[in-house]
Amino acid sequence: MADAVNIFWFRRDLRLDDNVGFYEALSGNLPVIPIFIFDKEILDKLPEDDARVTFIYEELQRMRSKLQDDVGSSVAMYYGEPEKVWKELLSDYQVNAVYTNHDYEPYAKERDIAIKEILEKEDVKFHTFKDQVIFEKLEVVKKDGDPYVVYTPYKNTWLERFKEEHKDAEGLRIYYTSSVLDNCIKNSRLPNLSLSDMGFKKSSIEIPEYDVTPTTIEEYEKTRNFPAKNGTTRLGVYLRFGVASPRKMVKKGMQSDNKVFLSELIWREFFMQILYHYPETRDNAFRKKYDRIEWRNNEDEFEKWKTGTTGYKLVDAGMRELNQTGYMHNRVRMLVASFLCKHLLIDWRWGETYFAEKLLDYEMSSNVGNWQWAAGSGVDAAPYFRIFNPITQKDKFDKDRNYISEYVPEHDTDEYPDMMVDHKEARERCLKTYKAAVS
Known part of the structure; x- marks a missing residue:
């Protein structure tokens, strides 16, 4: 059988740099196959020109090209039900361990439990990491361990916890992947897909680039409430799919004198922990x-x-x-x-x-x-x-x-x-x- 490999599973973290799980996978002693699964369960409910599917697909193609050019690797792309795809991967490769990042939504949590069971039956370890937030689950809670249900005290505790762990923005670790990227498997012809393979076509909607320049962040409080002004960051979709690093964005918010942009990032984590603790x-x-x-x-x-x-x-x-x-x-x-x-x-x-x-x-x-x-x-x-x-x-x-x-x-x-x-x-x-x- 072929040599053992580790697999990194991209999900809501479509970036090569400052990706915790990807960095940890690449820091091991086995070559890493990066993969992405277009989940049939989710995609079959969407219109054929869904702009989110086009956005994900184009980001993945950019990542494939960069890996091919830089280290002769790629991202293997699959379309199907995740459980079936993983059974196929386990039969195609001698998989030692699977690495990925935490996802907190109800469907994702159920999916990961099912995948973990499949992997464990084959003695394959399943390692997951915190990546899309600064604090998760039980990391910012009241003194009695209960979750916060009011934003302001949550934010205050979040900021205290940040100071304890990182001191300031400069203390927040960024996971620079370039130093370990060469540990990707040397195969630039990993499976690819077209949009039409999955029953989709390119959307006509163009998604603008996000804008998190120091000026935008500084003036965010003054401009963000006026829809005719170009005063918001347009960061939402890039955070949603992990194209932008949450740590880099928080660092920018911390470094600004105006903390309203930072507060919006903390609101995002507040709602995430609410859904985690109260999925109902x-x-x-x-x-x-x-x-x-x-x-x-x-x-x-x-x-x-x-x-x-x-x-x-x-x-x-x-x-x-x-x-x-x-x-x-x-x-x-x-x-x-x-x-x-x-x-x-x-x-x-x-x-x-x-x-x-x-x-x-x-x-x-x-x-x-x-x-x-x-x-x-x-x-x-x-x-x-x-x-x-x-x-x-x-x-x-x-x-x-x-x-x-x-x-x-x-x-x-x-x-x-x-x-x-x-x-x-x-x-x-x-x-x-x-x-x-x-x-």
Whole structure:
């Protein structure tokens, strides 16, 4: 039989540098085969031109090319059900150990348990590492060991823990892989795939590069709330798939005098640990009494919300931006979510599911956390009587209508629909419904 190898399994960490599990695999004494599995279970539910699949595929091709050019290696690509792919790999190679990075979403945790069992039956070790966060699981908890469910004390403890472990940004270790990259297997012809092999085609949506220059981070607090300004980092999709290193991003946030960007990165970890400790919140309200709300769930009204034809200009601009680009400005996400749950009394789960289909930077923990926040049912949530006014939000954050004009060009013409619901009436209906459920 062929010589023994270790395998590194890329998942949500599509980068060659500062990748903890990849670095650990390469630091061993056996050649490493890097692999990626396009999971049939996930892909079969997606449209053929899904931009996320194109993004992942193109990042992997870049990684393959770099490995081929630098060290004569590659990334082996597979399409199928992970359990079947792993059985095939175990029959093709003498595998000593498998290395990968932790994934915290419910499906991923179940998948990893199943794969670990398959590997253990063949006496193959399964090593996993913390990579996509600075702190995970039980690393930032209250003194009694319970998880935090309010952001500010979580953030304060996170910062204290960071100082204890790393002192400052310079103390945070970056895993420079170039020193060990030569330990990849010398085979540049590892299995490849095309998008069409998996029933997909290249998406027409172009994902912009992220921007984390010192100037952007410094001015982030001033510019991030105005959707017409190019004032956000567009980092979300790159963190979601691990193209950008979380450690390098935190380091940049730490080095800036303005800590708002850093706070957003800590929010991401806060929601991740909430989903880890409370996986049931994917489908159920964190505050259980909020599951007693009598949602109206009018499908025609839901359709108007989805298509951006509610008659509320900033809401409609946000939904059309989402449908056209796979992105929506963060400030507008809060407004459209509040509008769905509170003005229309449509279940937050409907909105969360629609965002999961459309958002390129969809991350279950943040999406569920933010939708529950908007509905008032989640951790550290806005009180239910806080109801965004879509008209004053428009005047405050898109005063000159530049964002609205880009996505709702007919907003000042007779073609634009009337407001589907009166704000004052909707607000009163919402307060009455919520009060009846949670009092």
